[in-house]
Amino acid sequence: MRQPTAWGQPCPQPACMHSRRMTRGNVSALATSLTHSGTRRLLRCHTWATPFSATRETVFCDLRTSAEKVRMARKMFLVRGDLTGIGCVRGVTEETVLAWLRRAAHQAEALHRHLLRHLPVTQGQLDERWHGIARQHACETDTAGESVPDGEDGRQGVRGSCAPACRLRIAAVVGPRPLDTAKAVVAATTARVAGLPACCSDGCTCSLAALIAAFHVVTTCARTGKRGRPRTPRCAPHPALVYGPWLTQKKQGTLLTRSTRVVLGATRLTHLGFTLSTASVERVTRTVRQALAPLVRKTSSFGKDRERLRQRVVFCQVISTGARPHMSVRQPLPLHERTRHGAMRSRWRQHTPAMAAGLTDHVWTFREPLTAKFEPLDSQSISQ
DSSP states (O other), rough: OOOOOOOOOOOTTTSSTTTTOOOOSEEEEEEEETTEEEEEEEETTTTTTTEEEEEEETTTTTTTSSSHHHHHHHHHHHGGGOHHHHHHHHHHHEEEEEEEEHHHHHHHHHHHHGGGGOOOOOOEOOOOOOOOOOOOOOOOOOOOOOOOOOOOOOEEEEEEEEEETTTTEEEEEEESSSHHHHHHHHHHTTSSSSSSSSEESOOOOOHHHHHHHEEEEEEEOOOOOOSSOOOOOEEOOTTOOOOEEEEEEETTTTTEEEEOOOOOOOOHHHTTOOOOOOHHHHHHHHHHHHOOOOOTSSSOOOOOOHHHHHHHHHHHHHHHHHHHOOOOEEEEGGGGGGEEETEEEOOOEOHHHHHHHOOOOSSOSSSHHHHHHOOOOOGGGGOO
């Protein structure tokens, strides 16, 4: 007996018993229709008996422009394309390009949160990329002389963390350099790393304080029975916390030496067999810097708007996770699968960081992360 095709589309009606549930066998295809933005597949839920489009609640919903033009414009975000250049090439205004970017960033953020809910890693590397322009006029600052969190004076940084085992970027936060931004990165990292992480950073002073704020042990002093105020409880780092920074020595901008120093957890670091290194996160950060135009200094495309920079970083993060193969996680092909294509014979099977972490089983196309749909976390079973 012929089985219906599993289209992987949830019913969008909130009143339906299968609302936002995947692969329940209640959705079937009706037909295809030609719209201004391209060909759309029409589906119908048998429970609610209401037709809907396959692009509903995606970044391609309700577009007056062809889906191919929108897709090419979003690809240009990943090759150092600036807003003016993208609008000129695609024949649209900058406001339209920004609307497409907001949609893509919102979808990318939800997909990244869904994928990394059960990430099987125990080691992380912290890094920051501080970039800015000289202040031309007086700007609002805090007591330490740094930009306020909501400032838009072009002085901001991109803090992030990476899982070195699979080259997967765990978190990325755009903001100024104060301790609050470092705490946000550590909080996002610890929410996805199993147990107490073993972290290595590039020596930023805020990283250690943020880790201690997240992983600490409070010791309460016993009362002595004497007059006076009791002693203040002491906050000490967790005994199992591992942290070590890379220390660099420079002279007039020239790098002289680099060394490591284990600050916390030397015994556990030896037991785990890890080495202190920031090579993985530095390589991932370099990929992001080469892809995004707002991170290029001394150009007209330099980004001063913090929210636009955050949207680009989130979008690039998801594409690099599942749609861009990484050379360091590729797998060798068996001898019987090494076929010749012209003068070249492939020896490797391309893998992405998401495949190396076990989050997916194939390399995504550019359209997949933009149209992906998934069930809410509160409706998923343990077997899924």
